[in-house]
Amino acid sequence: MTSEKLSPGMQQYLDVKQEYPDAFLLFRMGDFYELFYDDAVEAAQILEISLTSRNKNADQPIPMAGVPYHSAQQYIDILVERGHKVAIAEQMEDPKQAVGVVKREVVQVITPGTVVDSAKPDSANNFLVALDSDGADFGLAYMDLSTGEFYATLMTDFFSVxxxxxxxxxxxxxxxxxxxxxxxxxxxxQMNLLLSQEETRLQAPHLIDANLSPLEISAAEKLLQYIQQTQKRELSHLQQLIHYEFKNYLQMSYTSKTSLDLLENARTGKKHGSLYWLLDKTKTAMGMRLLRSWIDRPLVSRETILERQNIIQVFLDSFFERSDLTDSLKGVYDIERLASRVSFGKANPKDLLQLGHTLTQVPLIKKILESFQSPEVDKIVKQVDTLPELESLISSAIDPDASAIITEGNIIRTGFDETLDKYRKVIREGTGWIADIENKERQASGITNLKIDYNRKDGYYFHVTNSNLSLVPDYFFRKATLKNSERFGTAELAKIEGEMLEAREESANLEYEIFMRIRRQVESYISRLQSLARALATVDVLQSLAIVAENNHYVRPRFNDEQTIAIENGRHAVIENVMGAQEYIPNSIDLDRETHIQLITGPNMSGKSTYMRQLALTVIMAQLGAFVAADKADLPIFDAIYTRIGAADDLISGQSTFMVEMMEANQALKAATAHSLILFDELGRGTATYDGMALAQSIIEYIHHNIGAKTMFATHYHELTELADDLPHLVNVHVTTLERDGEVTFLHKIAAGPADKSYGIHVAKIAGLPQTLLKRADNILTNLEAAAAHIPLSEKGSDESPSSQVQAGQLNLFAEENSHQDLIQRLQNLDVINLTPMEAMNALFELQKML
Structure with missing residues (x-):
């Protein structure tokens, strides 16, 4: 369709759309946001709204769909939730006063990473991430636009990114x-991210420290540039950029956090059954977000951990004061997001009332905190700014019954503004005058049911039914005719109406001006409000951890420098809470300075994985500053936790369970230190038995000889228990069972030494497999065990590991067959540096076949 055939309005739409080709364009036309062309077709399907057309009689009607402007947010939410961008084009002038086509401009682009005004508010952060690279390193910056939080770091590899x-x-x-x-x-x-390219950089010296690395600065500035391009306004709530380093926190990969169910249950994707669910007794949205952050990033700073512990202990020792504190926090609204609404110019009277109500609670909260008389609590008290002048402004200005609409009046308190009070007096007295006129005309005309009504179209009018039209006085003039009645006016009524409408209009305009002035005043307090929000969130999380510790009888962990783990009657905190303390069977864990590895054997369903997860959760809870589920706990401070617990394919990226196992093992072996915690569950089971056993043994030996990290290694390869004879820092433990009359009971208790059986067939029996199948499996097992008894795992007395002896023997055999040159040539031709993990595995497989 050529531009000559388009109306000016449609040409304007296409001009705007050209600037935002990757977004749904909501084009304001009267009381609707309209979408056209492909946008309309796709949006109609996604939003389940009617698809119509513009210029229906034309040869090529333009597809059209629309949503009412007053309910547009719910439709915007759906589009953004599906991963789309939405550009909002508003009318920038009054259509009644516009000459030609109404001027329209895009006032905001809402994207998945910039949502701040969702109809379904969520307490969780919504982070927008920016990434830059120089070809070797990566600068990563992220921000939550709804709170103004702003962070950046430097990273060295894409896997970590x-x-x-x-x-x-x-x-x-x-x-x-x-x-x-x-x-x-x-x-x-694989990650289903919406990518947005940004080349230019917005210089923001007041937010970004010039001493940061060039890549961090570049990523942060491009993030700010993107935000300004989409939000199209200056945002006063954006906070100073905070540089962070992974070494300052307990390092865990996303996979480890997921497998440990830290923020959500990995199986259900829900909060229930996660560590966050267990620890969340917070009373504010700010506290909920901060708690998630603490769980996600436990500390390695002993000083900060002890500081948190001290405050929790103070709260535990002062039950009544803590109860008062908890109750006072219930009246605290989400200050961080209220501040952002002020910055965005979206705060309404209800928002300011919530802010005002929160500020009335703050002096009480501060007084309660002061009563604890603790140096650590006093540090927080100093950050609790009561902002009395702001509280006074809001309480004196905003009517408690104000609506959320700022253009229709009735939002400013009487007594706050003298001129406004005068207008209200005219309106109030005018109402009395109208009542007097109504009574006077009812008596004069004899129309007993005569009354005065009002609507926007006709203003004030006398309502007269058809049966009384003969009694209407001559000085009444007709304003409107209805089916069963007519509307009339009089000169006297028109005069009073004019005065009242003028007063009402002037009053509404003045209230709007006053409210905007107050909102600008509130905006000047944003940085102080954000500091207050941080202090209140910290208090909220610590009181939450105190409540959880008290309710579940947790203990305060101690920390040592000897790299020893001594946990007495430890429990898996989440499982215990789900099952009930009476049903959960605790286990003690002891790894002294010289013991690095526990090799755990025992049947499936016996509790090996729970035992390992129990240690991980205890460490995480301890290092975020919480008390732990045990009778006693003495721990080192770990720098990282590496896990491989549970089997899972990564089908989207084409990786099998075994490949995922090997990649995660590789990450741990490369990055772990003597101060790390490694938890490997059944590593090597994804391949042939002897392959898996060889790999498992080699990994254990590598950790033992080269890393020295505290390690739990659960395995079904009972042959590996012989490693305790050769590896001085490894001990065997097993899950105990009770076997009586052919029946097996798993006791879920860890004991020293190796397990003597796998009990896999007994697990199958519990699962209900057919008896004939189980009997046949038992016979096969007996034959296999008899055959395996004649195959030694290693030659005793050798300095080499069993796996290296096997490999050496195989290579010697190859040499005797005069084929070793071919193998060497293959090895020399491998481009090891540039192989993908899958290519490396394939190459290894080919070499193995040659052997």
């Missing part, structure tokens, strides 16, 4: 460099 983006649960990524095809495939297809 991927893990951090997953940890942040980001849905949109601002890219500041040219992605490789491999990187783009991971980000879009």
């Amino acid at each position: 991927r893990s951090e983006i997953l940890n942040l649960k980001a849905r949109e990524l601002v890219i500041g460099y040219d992605l490789s095809e491999h990187e783009e495939q991971i980000l879009t297809q």
